[in-house]
Amino acid sequence: xxxxxxxxxxxxxxxDASGQASRARSRAATTATTTALEPxxxxxxxxxxxxxxxxxxxxxxTTELLNxxxxxxxxxxxxxxxxxxxxxxxxxxxxxxxxxxxxxHLCLHVASKIxxxxxxxxxxxxxxxRFARHRxxxxxxxxxxxxxxxxxxxxSGNANLEPVGDLVITLWRECVVNNPRIRRRxxxxxLDLIRRERDGESVDxxxxxxxxxxxxxxxxxxxxxxxxxxxxxxxxSYYKAVAQKRIDIDDCPTFLRMAEAxxxxxxxxxxxxxxxxxxxxxxxxxxxxxxxxxSQSLLHNATSGMVHMLRANQIENLRRMYSLFSTMDDLEGxxxxxxxxxxxxxxxxxxxxxxxxxxxxxxEELFKFKEKYDTILIEAFANNRxxxxxxxxxxxxxANLNPRSPEYLSLYLDHMLRKSxxxxxxxxxxxxxxxxxxxxxxxxxxxxxxNYYRQHLSKRLLNKRSASDDNELAFxxxxxxxxxxxxxxxxxxxFNDMLTSGDLTRExxxxxxxxxxxxxxxxxxxxxxxxxxxxxxxxxxxPHECERTCKVFENFYLSRHAGRKLTWQANMGRADIKARxxxxxxxxxxxxxxxxxxxxxxxxxxxxTKDISDLTGMIxxxxxxxxxxxxxxxxxxxxxxxxxxxxxSLGDSFQVNRDFSSKTTKVKILSIxxxxxxxxxxxxxxxxxVDDRKPQIEATIVRVMKAKKRLDHNSIVMEVTAQVRNxxxxxxxxxxxxxxxxxxxxxxxxxxxxxxxxxYLA
Numbered sequence: 001x002x003x004x005x006x007x008x009x010x011x012x013x014x015x016d017a018s019g020q021a022s023r024a025r026s027r028a029a030t031t032a033t034t035t036a037l038e039p040x041x042x043x044x045x046x047x048x049x050x051x052x053x054x055x056x057x058x059x060x061x062t063t064e065l066l067n068x069x070x071x072x073x074x075x076x077x078x079x080x081x082x083x084x085x086x087x088x089x090x091x092x093x094x095x096x097x098x099x100x101x102x103x104x105h106l107c108l109h110v111a112s113k114i115x116x117x118x119x120x121x122x123x124x125x126x127x128x129x130r131f132a133r134h135r136x137x138x139x140x141x142x143x144x145x146x147x148x149x150x151x152x153x154x155x156s157g158n159a160n161l162e163p164v165g166d167l168v169i170t171l172w173r174e175c176v177v178n179n180p181r182i183r184r185r186x187x188x189x190x191l192d193l194i195r196r197e198r199d200g201e202s203v204d205x206x207x208x209x210x211x212x213x214x215x216x217x218x219x220x221x222x223x224x225x226x227x228x229x230x231x232x233x234x235x236x237s238y239y240k241a242v243a244q245k246r247i248d249i250d251d252c253p254t255f256l257r258m259a260e261a262x263x264x265x266x267x268x269x270x271x272x273x274x275x276x277x278x279x280x281x282x283x284x285x286x287x288x289x290x291x292x293x294x295s296q297s298l299l300h301n302a303t304s305g306m307v308h309m310l311r312a313n314q315i316e317n318l319r320r321m322y323s324l325f326s327t328m329d330d331l332e333g334x335x336x337x338x339x340x341x342x343x344x345x346x347x348x349x350x351x352x353x354x355x356x357x358x359x360x361x362x363x364e365e366l367f368k369f370k371e372k373y374d375t376i377l378i379e380a381f382a383n384n385r386x387x388x389x390x391x392x393x394x395x396x397x398x399a400n401l402n403p404r405s406p407e408y409l410s411l412y413l414d415h416m417l418r419k420s421x422x423x424x425x426x427x428x429x430x431x432x433x434x435x436x437x438x439x440x441x442x443x444x445x446x447x448x449x450x451n452y453y454r455q456h457l458s459k460r461l462l463n464k465r466s467a468s469d470d471n472e473l474a475f476x477x478x479x480x481x482x483x484x485x486x487x488x489x490x491x492x493x494x495f496n497d498m499l500t501s502g503d504l505t506r507e508x509x510x511x512x513x514x515x516x517x518x519x520x521x522x523x524x525x526x527x528x529x530x531x532x533x534x535x536x537x538x539x540x541x542x543p544h545e546c547e548r549t550c551k552v553f554e555n556f557y558l559s560r561h562a563g564r565k566l567t568w569q570a571n572m573g574r575a576d577i578k579a580r581x582x583x584x585x586x587x588x589x590x591x592x593x594x595x596x597x598x599x600x601x602x603x604x605x606x607x608x609t610k611d612i613s614d615l616t617g618m619i620x621x622x623x624x625x626x627x628x629x630x631x632x633x634x635x636x637x638x639x640x641x642x643x644x645x646x647x648x649s650l651g652d653s654f655q656v657n658r659d660f661s662s663k664t665t666k667v668k669i670l671s672i673x674x675x676x677x678x679x680x681x682x683x684x685x686x687x688x689x690v691d692d693r694k695p696q697i698e699a700t701i702v703r704v705m706k707a708k709k710r711l712d713h714n715s716i717v718m719e720v721t722a723q724v725r726n727x728x729x730x731x732x733x734x735x736x737x738x739x740x741x742x743x744x745x746x747x748x749x750x751x752x753x754x755x756x757x758x759x760y761l762a
Contacts, residue, residue, distance in 0.1 A: 091152030106175035209273035346398025406449035493530035583661035
């Protein structure tokens with residue numbers, strides 16, 4: 001207004017007399033703008049006794065509402081009185097009056113009546129019923145004193161003041177629940193009912209549910225302190241006693257069924273009248289006492305424990321055990337028991353002398369062993385990773401306990417893939433091949449298996465003894481998928497040689513048949529590096545008919561492949577010979593070496609061992625085995641040995657057995673040679689395998705160092721082991737030895753500043 005007057009004064013000085021009327025109107029407007037109306041104020045005379053009278057009235061009304069006696073009460077009038085007290089800043093007095101009224105009502109009337117109720121269930125029902133009435137009255141009090149809650153509590157700034165409804169409920173907890181008589185009785189009644197129900201009695205679950213709901217309504221901490229903690233302690237004591245009693249009289253399956261039933265009951269009990277948060281805690285306490293504390297007694301029970309279940313193949317009991325223990329840390333030792341049991345069973349299989357004598361039986365036992373416990377793992381233990389890991393470790397341990405396991409598996413497959421094995425159908429053979437691959441996966445020294453399998457495969461291919469090339473190639477494909485191309489490259493090369501040899505033989509037959517002679521010949525040309533052949537340093541002297549045919553074939557082959565060299569391996573061949581005896585004419589199927597010996601008797605009546613050696617070029621065990629096969633096998637003794645006996649010496653003499661006879665016209669002579677290696681041959685094979693590993697380890701070390709440039713010793717060991725483990729498992733000592741060799745050959749060197757580090761030399 002001052003600025004307006006100043007502006008008006010400035011304007012008035014600048015205007016002439018004709019602006020006087022305008023300034024007058026401006027002052028009139030200014031006067032109207034600055035006029036303000038104030039509210040009518042009058043003095044209110046307060047009744048000195050109004051506050052005290054109103055508080056007394058509201059206290060009485062509060063007591064009536066707590067008793068749900070609202071007849072004759074006007075909610076508008078009570079609300080107005082509370083409103084008036086708050087306006088007069090008597091909110092604290094009103095709040096304290098309400099608190100005192102509720103406290104007196106609960107402590108003097110309600111608590112004593114509840115405590116005097118006779119009967120446990122009746123006591124709990126009365127407690128809950130009165131609480132329900134109290135909650136209803138709390139709602140009515142909230143409606144009456146809503147202005148106190150909305151205005152006074154906010155203005156007071158006292159965070160400890162609760163709304164009236166919450167105050168009424170809090171006072172119930174302090175005056176009723178915390179009443180010593182009620183509290184002790186409430187605890188004992190609830191726990192006693194739960195204990196009776198656990199003992200098989202039928203109890204009033206509804207009463208328990210309502211009381212626990214009351215405690216939750218008061219606050220979760222009240223529920224925990226007044227019920228949950230004590231109930232869990234009681235559960236611990238109860239099931240500890242049950243477990244100790246039953247473990248002495250029940251066997252393991254019976255105890256587990258009892259535990260399963262008890263846990264199901266506890267879960268049902270918790271869901272019926274406890275808070276959701278209690279279920280897991282309750283089950284944990286029951287499990288701890290029934291299972292965890294008794295786990296060693298259950299698992300290691302000599303007559304009915306886990307080992308007994310495994311031996312008896314009790315899938316249902318094992319499934320129940322796993323289900324009960326699955327929620328506990330480390331399954332309470334189940335994986336360890338499984339590992340130790342598998343190790344024990346596996347050792348018994350490996351150490352069985354009958355299995356040692358029969359490789360096929362040994363492998364079949366391992367198949368059954370693994371199949372049985374794989375089934376248990378799936379059906380009883382739900383393929384639990386921890387148990388599966390322990391099973392695989394046990395399988396590996398068992399499979400590698402016998403160093404001859406790779407050889408036995410190869411012998412087993414050799415038997416199953418031969419033409420003579422007619423027991424297995426194609427589908428069964430596929431199952432056998434898959435089982436064999438499962439066992440092969442477990443071997444640490446896969447290259448040992450490769451060595452034996454190549455030897456047996458070569459004999460099947462050369463002697464035309466393989467039942468199906470498709471089956472052979474299928475298994476080689478499985479090996480290739482598991483170990484890579486280099487593992488099976490030589491096996492595939494063997495098949496390629498046989499295919500090429502077939503085409504070459506057919507082409508030669510066309511040329512040879514036009515030449516001379518009627519001898520039928522089938523030649524296999526083998527690549528030296530692909531076939532595991534023992535090359536004869538001294539050649540075998542073949543009969544003249546065979547020598548002539550060999551010369552013709554050699555000229556034929558070299559004319560098509562100049563620069564190559566053929567070395568004849570008579571020990572790997574077979575021959576069919578026609579022989580006439582007094583009993584009739586027979587067709588003798590024998591090895592080429594047998595044929596060389598028999599053909600000598602076309603021109604000699606009697607020959608000594610030394611004579612035969614000089615004429616054929618055979619020496620040592622090879623010659624002895626050949627002569628034993630022709631003279632010492634009953635029913636196939638084409639030659640007669642003097643003196644009689646199985647042992648062959650240089651002075652023994654041989655002649656044709658003119659009394660020879662056979663029920664069949666075709667006689668098959670088998671070589672006298674063990675399918676399994678003797679100790680000397682095994683040591684030679686092992687030495688050869690070790691020699692083959694050396695360049696592989698060294699090449700891997702160089703490859704790793706070339707990629708990494710600089711590595712410490714432990715890292716080299718880890719890298720090399722990871723790269724060659726699909727063929728064999730090198731020891732750290734072997735790797736260290738080859739590292740030293742490479743340092744001497746200047747492929748790598750030690751770091752001068754850190755002797756633990758190695759550096760690649762380009």
